[in-house]
Amino acid sequence: MRVLVAMSGGVDSAVAAARAVDAGHDVTGVHLALAQNPKSFRTGARGCCTLEDARDARRAADVIGIPYYVWDLAVRFREDVVDNFVAEYAAGRTPNPCLRCNEKIKFSAVLDRARALGFDAVVTGHHARLDSGLLRRSVDPLKDQSYVLAVLTRDQLAHAIFPLGASTKGEVREEAARRGLAVAEKPDSHDICFIADGDTAGFLRERLGSLPGDLVDTAGAVVGSHDGTFGFTVGQRRGLRLGVPAPDGQPRYVLSISPVDRTITVGAREELEVHEIVAIRPVWNGPPVDVDAGFTCAVQVRAHGMVTRADVTVDRDALRIRLVEPQLGIAAGQAVVLYSSDGDTVLGSATIAQTRRSGLALRA
């Protein structure tokens, strides 16, 4: 096959490219330029977008012996990922930009362009397996990225190749060193690539301005103030700067975010417990599930979160997901990924719209 490898400049995509060559594919490497002004990201070095990363990707392509190009996707990235990230926070939700980037950039903009230009598939260095078209977890549970890929449709997965799923990160690094790839020791990327200094609240404040409001407890009493609901995530404990101590002396957490009246509701840890999730915009990309009768499966609600059993019923385009064991601090906007009961194969995913504590009303 003629395949295009998305090369970030990191160790994973470099080894993925080398393995694609070994597998007999006709391989072309492409580095995605996602920052409109790469210079502003030079000091970031958080896994993509820097000039150093572009150079590392180029050198890896040289060593592997494949053609290498840079594709400018900065405008698409800003529109589909960065602007969406800001808008989601402004709406009181907690988006996952990596997932969004996979859905809209790597396996949409890049895949579409690659297919039109005569390529059969896009290869990435994601840690996940594709088994007869089914998305499965990586053998490395610490590095598994099936969660951020679960948003892809069957058609997108049919044109994706993930050569690293059967290897641990350690094995990938060893292989990179053996192949003479200079990125073998490069640190893992983390955090959000377009927020170079890691200050998400500052990034959002710069774009959304100051929108002051109150922090209230579950009885409605004002216990503090803030300068923008976007600085908060459900489940957050640090940085609340509460003026009034909790009556029981226990720490308090963000329970819900209401950007319309600029109110953050805080409460005790047990009040964070979620027993039921309503999720929308489902993507079914795995083995068939019984949408009429409902089914039991394993679910994961954040990128590196716990997996819990759940009963799922489907009501048109909304999923009602009852968690067998309650989970703490589930934020609207995050994806819920449904796995087979053994937790290994992705059945599908959906976007969390509302959550509910047992016996209480749904909350956004």
Add this chain to the structure above:
Amino acid sequence: MPHYLDHAATTPMLPEALEVMSAHLRDLGNPSSLHAAGRAARRTVEEAREQLGRALGARPSEIVFTGGGTEADNLAVKGLYWARRTADPRRVRVLASAVEHHAVLDPVAWLGANQGALVEWLPVDRLGRIDLEALESAIERDPESVALVAVMWANNEVGTVQPIREVAAIAGPYGIPVHSDAVQAAAQLEVDFGASGLATMAVSAHKIGGPLGVGALLVGRDVTVEPIVHGGGQERDVRSGTLDAPAIAGFAVAGEIAAAQREVQSKRLAGLRDDLVAGVTAAVPDVVLNGDPGPEPHRRLPANAHFAFPGCEGDALLMLLDAKGIACSTGSACSAGVAQPSHVLLAMGLDAELSRSSLRFSLGHTSSDADVAAAVAAIGPAVERARSARVSVEASRHR
């Protein structure tokens, strides 16, 4: 078999230049040393200087060797600005064409941002040619305040040749120095420095069949430029650094051969280029030829063809042609390798979309009919594919 149509980026070394340079790489001696080995190296440099002077219409003493064309342009722009402003602090205006190579564009902008220069970009017409009346009126508005004028001899992207002698004739009566980047022109046009009226002129060895990493700034005898690289003062106290005698020798041989063969070669390349334009136009009827349609050599570089392919992304086309073994260029690239819309095409009045759809094919001394035929054969299918890619990506945009 690969077909190289990117000679404006760099052209293969002429065998004679390669031979001379290789031979001198065995030589021992720093041209600034006083002993026999040093004198021998110095002799190599000085003979090369004379040889290059004959090729470029310059006195040997007017040649300042540099580490390439970009350094020569920087030395001219900054060096003239500082020297002129030191002589008279009123001289802070820098007039430069809007289509300069980044090697001039960026130092001019830097002078504006950091050194108090007042920068005025001189407009060009749809063909990329400078507006002489705009230059004249810019100077006449306050001639005493102009530090320098910079207008390239021929444009590196679209190949438009500028009326350099007219530019020099306009600035000359006011004593305003004119710098010209002749990096692209030197191999294809007669660039007689002595007859040009220029104060300074930049040339680069690897664009004329010499080695990479060496160039020269031609500096008129009466012209003062402040150094930008300080040290031993090896080159007229204007440029420091141990001279690369082997590269300079190769540079001079290339310059001599390029000058001797210019007329024949330019005619041959113009013929090939016309075939290329005709073939591409037949394959892609709505293609747009950017720049001046000619005739040469007064209006357009003979070896340059620059096209806009409506509905295509230039970088997709480049990739598709590269896969077929055909090397061309989208124009200037930034350090991360992302093609920005060309400032040259924008200054000529093309919109950003059309400018992003552009490709440059440039020929040189090794170009053949087979190269042109291969490019013509590949361009139709590549354009068709790049157009469908564009359409499908746009269609998916808000899916």
